[in-house]
Amino acid sequence: MLTTLSIKNYALIEDIQMNLQSGFTIITGETGAGKSIMLGALSLLLGKRADFSAIRDQDKKCVIEGTFNIAPYELQSLFAAEDLDYESQTIIRREILPSGKSRAFINDTPANLSSLQVLGERLLDIHSQHETLSLGDNDYQFLVIDSLAKNSEEIKAYRESLKELKKLQKQLHDLKEEQAQATKEYDYNLFLLTELQQAKLAAGMQEELEERYEELSNVEQLTEQLGSAVNYIQQEEIGAAAALKEARNNLQRIAGISTTYQQLYERLQSVNIELDDIAVELETSLDKVEANPEELAQVNDKLQVLYNLQKKHMVSTVEELKQIQDELAQKVSVSENADAEIEKAEKAISLQKEKLRVQANKIHASRKAVIPKFIKEIETILADLGMPNATLKIELEPQEEFFPNGHDKLNWLLSANKGGSYNDIKKAASGGELSRIMLAVKSILATYSKLPTIIFDEIDTGVSGDIAQKMAGILQKMGNVMQVIAITHLPQIAGKGGSHFKIYKEDAAHSTITNIKELKGEERVEELAMMLGGKNISDSAVAHAKALLN
Structure with missing residues (x-):
């Protein structure tokens, strides 16, 4: 308090x-x-x-x-x-x-x-x-009944389930939108995807193809230059290898004199070994070089396919083409698998609706259980408040639709006079009657x-x-x-x-x-007397005020 x-x-x-x-x-x-x-x-x-x-x-x-x-x-x-x-x-x-x-x-x-x-x-x-007018407000009517039925936890759980249903429904809507869009573009996307798949895209392939194209396009130059390099290294009398061996032999004879000569000899020995390896690789490369117009044409064709695809999709690398291929595959997959996904989403919605229906039925049952007692208490209080013939009817009908607080339609109807017809409470009651009804409602809620x-x-x-x-x-x-x-x-x-x-x-x-x-005391008497008769307080007003206080 x-x-x-x-x-x-x-x-x-x-x-x-x-x-x-x-x-x-x-x-x-x-x-x-x-x-x-x-x-x-x-x-x-x-x-x-x-x-x-x-x-x-x-x-x-x-x-x-x-x-x-x-x-x-x-x-x-x-x-x-x-x-x-x-x-x-x-x-x-x-x-x-x-x-x-x-x-x-x-x-x-x-x-x-x-x-x-x-x-x-x-x-x-x-x-x-202002709240008295809310008696005719449907939300307030539900609030009263649910307070009496102690439905707060059930409604909270129901709203979470309703939130999940709306989420699932949105997912289904998005799936159908994607399917409709994908269907429109399916043939074109499938053509583009097939075109990319036929190119057999792989990381680094463009660089490899361009390098091979250069080799096949320059066979004569490669043969000439590689042969000349091998010759310069391996000629018996004036080749680099022979000269290097002679220099190595000279140093070998003096290597024992000091560590400096020994180190120079070892370094020259390493160079000699490396030069021999280079010579072997040059000969191997030279053996591989041969004119192959057919392969050259094939490499050129593959490169042109890549260049055309890059131009078509406005990119500059194979990696970007692969990314576009993945995106197209996803779009095609959406269209091809949309029916299964939609069916799965519809099944999830159906299950969620059934869960909601069970929760809503439980809320409905608890509401229905408290209404008769509530009506009886309201009518008893209203009889004490000068409305002996007032009767309240509360209609509670379950609907197919799911509302934020269940699936019920609720309406409070009042017949204020004996033999009178029932009408919406805010239309059937005067201002003073609404005040009395609201007090009755509040007094009942207070006990609960x-x-x-x-x-x-x-x-x-x-x-x-x-x-x-x-x-x-x-x-x-x-x-x-x-x-x-x-x-x-x-x-x-x-x-x-x-x-x-x-x-x-x-x-x-x-x-x-x-x-x-x-x-306190006389101050209260004076205040009540003024409320009864105005500022000019009469003896009768004072007497009446004292009677009210007693």
Whole structure:
């Protein structure tokens, strides 16, 4: 429950603090006094985005802080999941800085807005005047039924399955798009692929072919030059090999005189061996050189094929051609194997739909189970609130389509009068009746949700007299199991509160500020008397106020 609320430098509020009790608390004040401002500040603690324009003095920071006693609510696992320090007296603080930046803290640990929202959902429910209209909203109707059926985990699992289904459906759509495109281009791609495959592309082949082409194109020059080189090396009297051997023999005779000559001899010996090897390789190369016009033509043809392919595909290497070949093979494969892939994807979708159907049926069954009891409780409360002939019908029909929260179609229908026909609830009920229905819904939810605190902002709109008195009784009863705070203009409701705060505006030196004070004793009597009869308080209004308080 909310035990303290501090608001500084926010809108018309300069600095206020409220110390709140359990049970049923009343907040009153004239229209425009600042009740909505207080709710706006509270919503910041629940994760609403901050608005810099809400700062009163824009040279100072705005601070909203709430202390919550959460010991009875077993929220340790939630704090652990959000990586927050758990404290039984948890403090949530929001700051809006003059720079326009906003900061949030939970027990003095910096927190993001999503953490505030997750925690806020378990701590506080603010029912605004606008929310009453949401009774006719299908999402809200589902929210109520699912809260009673405790479907949150099942719906979470269902949504994950639905997300997977949409993923599979997109994959199937993409496959069909690829197949359609591939089919259009299949013949041309297959022609290009066959052309590349016939070229038998291999790494380094272009360099090898170009080298062989040069050899075959220069047979005469190779024969002449290789023969001459062999001759220069191997002539018996003036050849390089003979001269080198003579030089080696000369050094051999003096090698024993010093290590220098020995080293020179060894080096010359190495040169001699290397020259002999060169001579052998030259002779071997010379033997291989022969004119082969047929092979030359074949090599030339292969090179022209490569050059033409490179020009056609606007590349310059065989490696790039091989990459294009791989890409074409993939495109052709997609077209040739698309039917099998599509069949596989369709089977996966069918299995996922069946999984979703099982989950949706389970959600449907749990909804269906709670509806009769919910209707009975609503009608009982409405009878106490002056709608004895009101009957509620809730239609729940499973559909073939999968929706974000299951496959049900849900509709709340109301017959407000005896013998009347059923109609959509937002059309069948007046403003005051909607307020009573919403209070009935909230009071039922309160017993199921075990929410620590609920704040009603003028839930009594459109009601008065005896009905207001009965609404007050329901609010008071709710206060026995949770903290209930009601902002009201009705003295019948204000008189039922265990504690009572008044919000009012007052003129300061250079501005108007909103303030709040807790009313006790005669102050409460006076406030209720003013609510009953206006500022000119009569004795009868005072007597009536005391009667309401008693």
